[in-house]
Amino acid sequence: MACPSSRFLAVALLLAMSSFGASAYPALGGYMPVSNVLEHAEIIKDVMAFADALAGESPDYAKAKKIYMFGAGNSCKSPSSVRTLQGFAQKDLTGESFADKFIAGGFPAKFWDAVILAALDGTADFAGAERTKRVTSLKKLVLGVCNFYASHELEAAIKKVESGDSADGSGSTLAWDEGWAFYYGSEPDGAEAAWGAAVEYDADFAGNGSITVSTEIVAQFNAGLHFVRNSTASLTNAIRARDTIYKLWALTYIRAALKYVELSETSYNGKVHAEGFAWYMAIDGFVASYNASAAKAMRDALDISKPSVPSGTFCAVREQMLQALPAMGLDCKALGTFKDSTLTASCPSVCNVSARCSSQPVGLQQLR
Ligand SMILES: *[C@@H]1O[C@H](CO)[C@@H](O)[C@H](O)[C@H]1NC(C)=O
Ligand SMILES: *[C@@H]1O[C@H](CO)[C@@H](O)[C@H](O)[C@H]1NC(C)=O
Ligand SMILES: *[C@@H]1O[C@H](CO)[C@@H](O)[C@H](O)[C@H]1NC(C)=O
Ligand SMILES: *[C@@H]1O[C@H](CO)[C@@H](O)[C@H](O)[C@H]1NC(C)=O
Helix, strand or coil, rough: CCCEEEEEEHHHHHHHHHCCCHHHHEEEEECCCCCHHHHHHHHHHHHHHHHCCCCCCCCHHHHHHHHHHCCCCCCCEEECHHHHHHHHCCCCCCCCCCHHHHHHCCCCCHHHHHHHHHHHHHCCCHHCCCHHHHHHHHHHHHHHHHHHHHHHHHHHHHEEEHHHCCCCCCHHHHHHHHHHHHHHHHCCHHCHHHHHHHHHHHHHEEEEEECCCHHHHHHHHHHHHHHHCHHHHHHHHHHHHHHHHHHHHHHHHHCCCCCHHHHHEEEECCHHHHHHHHHHHCCHHHHHHHHHHHHHHHHHHHCCCCCCCCCCCCHHHHHHHHHHHHHHCHHHHHCCCCCCCCCCHHHCCCCCHHHCCCCCCCCHHHHH
């Protein structure tokens, strides 16, 4: 898939305009980039084309695979080079703190590519899997990849601050902006991108002091950008923002996992199961690096090759996950409770908020 050069004319114009001030770059949601990352954000248009190929009763897996591997041409690196979802999935991020947590948690460096190809091809855990399981998993897994790759840009930004490559519009600031672009995407209100999932699970787990990830994370991204800009650079604060962003991601995907393991237990279908399986993969290795047994309990509960989620699974896995939160700098109050939960009331009460919670949510207070 070629990248039409007309796209680059527009980019060149924007770049020329930028010499008159940073306002040449429009806000992406609540985030104010100091570089042009529209082309990067448009990887989400590939995600949408991928989902379109998989729509309906007869998903076109071959077409989706082509988009995954070769791109739909929405996100270009240069007139001759296309950004692809598989490029994200195959990039070896060993040595970066987020990816290294997955590796420490037992994941191979290119685990995303393996699971996405298996779902596309109907092999491994997806051999004989029903359509909704494959399709739903695929639509969420590619967003997990975008989220994972966003971590790469935050890590790259920090490395560039260290090497003094931190002018606005290039180096560290461009990398940090790219992190937001891959997380938030190109669509109004961050629709279709990973940020949209944060909004959804914020609403599902709202109330009683739970953290609203979708707004907190905007503040963390904006703060982090400030700390990777040349005149206000601070490695310590940039790393703090990055690590807080990782914790916020953990809240979103643990919420999704808990919601869907519960729904799968109370009223099983392949779609809710696949939602839980795929969203949890975006954070599984991170959780595992802090608490291998809790991470494995959730992984096993949502194992996509299983035909059902047995009674008792939700309470058991919820208890383990709540016990694992403090090691991640989180707690049950920050996480909240699924608003439509029917099982929580019958679970053992391991969430003692007065024992676990300080007055400020753990881990976010440093930047407040
Ligand atoms: C700021 O930019 C200058 C010149 O481009 C560079 O020498 C310096 O190392 C940068 N400072 C930081 C903190 O990145
Ligand atoms: C807040 O906690 C109280 C006491 O546990 C509970 O009755 C109420 O349903 C919770 N509200 C929400 C929105 O979770
Ligand atoms: C890990 O989670 C288990 C529950 O699965 C809990 O008993 C244990 O205390 C946790 N360990 C750490 C270090 O958080
Ligand atoms: C919760 O923790 C607080 C503080 O450690 C303790 O005083 C209280 O008894 C605990 N409540 C329950 C129900 O375990």
